[in-house]
Amino acid sequence: MKLISDQDLQPLLEAAFFVAESPLSIQDIKQTLLMNYKVSSKRIKLAIEALQLDYQERGVHLVKVARGYRFQTAQAHSEDLAALFKERTPRYSRALLETLALIAYKQPITRGEIEDIRGVAVSSYIIKTLLERNWVKIVGHKEVPGRPALYATTKEFLDYFSLSSLAQLPELMPLPELSLNEP
Amino acid sequence: MVQQVLPLAMIHGQAVVEKPQDLFIPPDALEIILETFEGPLDLLLYLIRKQKFDILDLPIAPITEQYMEYVELMKEAKLELAAEYLVMAAILAEIKSRLLLPKQMVEEEDEDPRAELIRRLKEYEVIKHAAEQLDEMPRMERDIHLAQACLTDNFQPREIKAEVELSDLLAAMRDVMKRTRAFEHHHIYKEVLSTRERMTAILSKLKAVREQQPYLAFNSLFDYEEGRQGVIVTFLAILELIKESLIECIQTQASEQIQVRLKA
Numbered sequence: 001m002k003l004i005s006d007q008d009l010q011p012l013l014e015a016a017f018f019v020a021e022s023p024l025s026i027q028d029i030k031q032t033l034l035m036n037y038k039v040s041s042k043r044i045k046l047a048i049e050a051l052q053l054d055y056q057e058r059g060v061h062l063v064k065v066a067r068g069y070r071f072q073t074a075q076a077h078s079e080d081l082a083a084l085f086k087e088r089t090p091r092y093s094r095a096l097l098e099t100l101a102l103i104a105y106k107q108p109i110t111r112g113e114i115e116d117i118r119g120v121a122v123s124s125y126i127i128k129t130l131l132e133r134n135w136v137k138i139v140g141h142k143e144v145p146g147r148p149a150l151y152a153t154t155k156e157f158l159d160y161f162s163l164s165s166l167a168q169l170p171e172l173m174p175l176p177e178l179s180l181n182e183p
Numbered sequence: 184m185v186q187q188v189l190p191l192a193m194i195h196g197q198a199v200v201e202k203p204q205d206l207f208i209p210p211d212a213l214e215i216i217l218e219t220f221e222g223p224l225d226l227l228l229y230l231i232r233k234q235k236f237d238i239l240d241l242p243i244a245p246i247t248e249q250y251m252e253y254v255e256l257m258k259e260a261k262l263e264l265a266a267e268y269l270v271m272a273a274i275l276a277e278i279k280s281r282l283l284l285p286k287q288m289v290e291e292e293d294e295d296p297r298a299e300l301i302r303r304l305k306e307y308e309v310i311k312h313a314a315e316q317l318d319e320m321p322r323m324e325r326d327i328h329l330a331q332a333c334l335t336d337n338f339q340p341r342e343i344k345a346e347v348e349l350s351d352l353l354a355a356m357r358d359v360m361k362r363t364r365a366f367e368h369h370h371i372y373k374e375v376l377s378t379r380e381r382m383t384a385i386l387s388k389l390k391a392v393r394e395q396q397p398y399l400a401f402n403s404l405f406d407y408e409e410g411r412q413g414v415i416v417t418f419l420a421i422l423e424l425i426k427e428s429l430i431e432c433i434q435t436q437a438s439e440q441i442q443v444r445l446k447a
Contacts, residue, residue: 015332018330018331018332019331019332019333019334060330070329070330071329071330071331072323072327072328072329072330073327073328073330075321075326075327078321078325078326078327078328081328082325092318094219094221094314095221097314097315097317097318098221098310098311098314100314100317101310101313101314101316101317102310104313104317105310105313117303117306117307117310118221118222118224118307118310119222119223119224119225119267119271119303119307120221120222120223120224120267121267159323160322160323161317161320161321161322161323162320162321162322162323162327169317170313170316170317170320172309172312172313173308173309173312173313
């Protein structure tokens with residue numbers, strides 16, 4: 001087991017985050033990048049926090065998402081950066097977004113339950129798109145006749161929306177008590 | 184004396200002076216709007232919001248009337264009318280008719296016929312709102328991009344050499360052998376060892392020792408180092424020689440060593 005100084009640790013982590021293809025968690029870092037070094041999780045975390053501070057005023061930020069840490073562009077530049085990319089990112093239909101929102105907020109949920117709330121049939125295409133994008137996954141089957149699949153969101157979904165957990169989703173509009181006014 | 188403006192209507196005790204802004208929508212515009220509805224609940228919500236009604240009020244009569252107008256328009260515009268829209272029309276009609284019943288005829292514990300629909304509308308509105316918020320959230324590819332650096336050109340990935348136990352190697356080899364056996368084909372080779380040649384060899388062997396001992400043990404004719412093939416060739420040669428009456432096999436007692444000698 002080799003030793004590494006804080007002075008070396010920080011730039012090594014920086015390089016690792018930049019070249020890694022997916023976000024790196026502290027656990028990932030310990031098991032791969034620093035497998036031959038004697039370094040505690042706490043020291044890694046402190047080094048990451050120092051890096052985050054260094055990058056605070058830069059064009060890219062070191063951000064914690066669900067699967068770990070990654071460097072991403074600062075949101076302030078998104079509009080101008082869009083000029084770099086010729087192809088527009090796909091716009092998602094309201095049907096897809098509503099379905100995704102239902103899965104995110106009410107997971108695990110069956111397709112039938114989604115249809116109940118939305119009042120219309122959910123097209124297979126939407127479910128397929130969500131599964132293919134790896135935003136949702138089937139986590140099991142409901143023990144009712146027909147054993148319908150139960151859908152839930154994935155870590156990739158959180159990463160895509162730059163969230164580190166479901167708790168960071170915006171709060172739902174409060175559902176008021178039903179006290180009807182006279183017809 | 185200032186003349187007071189006459190209110191158009193009184194709603195919840197408040198005077199409404201001005202006409203609602205969006206009382207009328209030209210039919211052309213409607214067609215465009217119609218396609219964007221995400222279902223009957225969405226359409227109902229739109230109608231309620233458009234009239235600035237409170238969902239909890241849900242004035243069934245005017246809403247039903249407008250809803251039916253929209254459904255008719257959808258039919259005219261030949262939009263694929265989802266069955267759900269017609270189901271909703273039936274629900275509205277049912278609620279409307281139940282509201283028309285005199286109060287005393289309705290059973291006591293019966294809840295407001297609108298309650299279920301209002302609950303569904305509220306629930307849908309919450310999700311509709313959540314979907315809008317989700318759409319506004321910064322997301323990859325649109326608002327944020329992954330920042331990545333390239334590895335240097337001369338980057339060498341580290342090879343991690345696996346440690347292998349000898350027993351693992353043997354087990355692997357065994358598997359390979361098992362598999363090759365399954366894939367082995369039957370080949371027909373030209374006989375490397377000729378039976379004729381072997382017949383000659385046996386005869387000359389017997390001849391060479393005839394002076395000292397007329398018999399040779401059956402076993403001694405075989406050269407085990409030749410392996411299975413050699414043994415078979417020798418055996419065939421012996422059989423051939425017996426058939427041609429050049430040698431004979433003698434056994435003095437059952438299960439004793441077989442002796443071979445030249446005939447005559």
